[in-house]
Amino acid sequence: MKIIKNNNKISELRKDLVSGNWVIIAPKRMQRPFRLKETSPLKRLRNSIKNCPFENPQLFGHGEPSLVLKSEKNKNQWAVQVVKNKYPALGGGTQKTKHEGPYELRDGIGIHEVVILRDHNKNLYQLSNKEMSELVRAYILRYQELSLLSYIAYISIFHNSGLSAGASIDHPHSQIMALPIIPPNVEHSIRGSLNFHRKTGKCVHCVMIDFEKKSKKRVIFENKKFIAFSPFALNQAFEVRIFPKKHSPQFEFMSVEEIECFSDILSAVLKKISKALGDPDYNFFIHTAPVAAFYYTHYHWHLEILPKKGIQAGLELGTDVIMVSVSPEDAAKILRNTKI
Ligand SMILES: [Zn+2]
Ligand SMILES: [Zn+2]
CATH class of the missing domain: 3.30.428.10 (HIT-like)
Structure with missing residues (x-):
């Protein structure tokens, strides 16, 4: 069995004994920003640009981007950048399937990235066609690179907009999860x-x-x-x-x-x-x-x-x-x- 070098194990994939469905158990995700003051899960709040971790992702502790697409209008400015998720649901470990009594589990190996758009206040429906096609191009470029990793079975690309849709940060961003399994x-x-x-x-x-x-x-x-x-x-x-x-x-x-x-x-x-x-x-x-x-x-x-x-x-x-x-x-x- 090939061992993935990165030992930074942060989650487990667990298989439901009855349905055969897999779930990701990632307790470290609890550390991500969470608005305790939120009164209703459907109420839409905007967090300010000042405290937004995606205005300057590197300043807020995100690593170097895996992809940067420059703005058409201003070449010194980025239009889309892709960084590793600071609170990832997937990380290092091994590909081995383990057992705990009758249960089956695996390390949650994989890559979890965030695709960040430049403009804090522009929802996706407000993007120009050119801006939208840059976002799609970012999806494709990252997909192509991540698909070369031998232990990746499926790459999921998704976008959550708004708190009730699961977006913990208002700033428009999509997510890419490269998984070692095919999701149910x-x-x-x-x-x-x-x-x-x-x-x-x-x-x-x-x-x-x-x-x-x-x-x-x-x-x-x-x-x-x-x-x-x-x-x-x-x-x-x-x-x-x-x-x-x-x-x-x-x-x-x-x-x-x-x-x-x-x-x-x-x-x-x-x-x-x-x-x-x-x-x-x-x-x-x-x-x-x-x-x-x-x-x-x-x-x-x-x-x-x-x-x-x-x-x-x-x-x-x-x-x-x-x-x-x-x-x-x-x-x-x-x-x-x-x-x-
Ligand atoms: Zn922002
Ligand atoms: Zn067809």
Whole structure:
């Protein structure tokens, strides 16, 4: 068994004995900034620029950036920079699977990075297309480099905006987690698309895209290369998914034109959500093929956006039974008709 040199073990991956799902146990994450004075988890507060750790990340103890993209307007200024998360959920250790009685556990090895945008007060929906495409380019460049690490199985890219969406710092930032395992929700998505492919010889997402394009009732926005629609069976009100129209398992292989079209549709959908739903907190994440992409040619990468329009209640948390109060057709109609 190959041992990773870094001994800075900070977390454990634990497998649920019944469901087979993995969780990350990272007690050191409790040290990250937390607003005790927050009265309601849905109340949106802005922390000031003065105390913001992302205005000058190195001054606030973040290491040297792994990537810096310069501003178009001012070459001395950074537009996007990627640093290691100061309170990472993953770190060093070994790849060995260990046991504690009937339980299975592993060290939480991996890389946890933060993609920081320059402007403290600019939410993603306020970015220009050029700024958005720089952010997407940063995702791709970091993905390509992290995917070369032998112990990485999956790279998760996500963005939390607002306290109720899990962002502990207001300053706009995305996160990249390079993991030694394939996360359960990605695995379920991959398994579902593989089963469909085995049965029909087709990509389940290509079939859905074709149908949604014809039916139009759940389509929110479309450009030359991408389409955004409300999923037929959604998990949450106003959930939106963005797909490349052409079958493609790996997001990191986007062409320059595809990056432009993807940035355009992501901006458009976020603007519509912000305007129609009153600037809600939101999460988005990319589902793409695992690093060993050769095995996943049936998969079709996409981005999922989840605006925060409610809290998960006991039923959802306890049973996985999801209740959604707005139909995808109504949600799509509202967002489609929102002028931006
Ligand atoms: Zn800031
Ligand atoms: Zn496809």
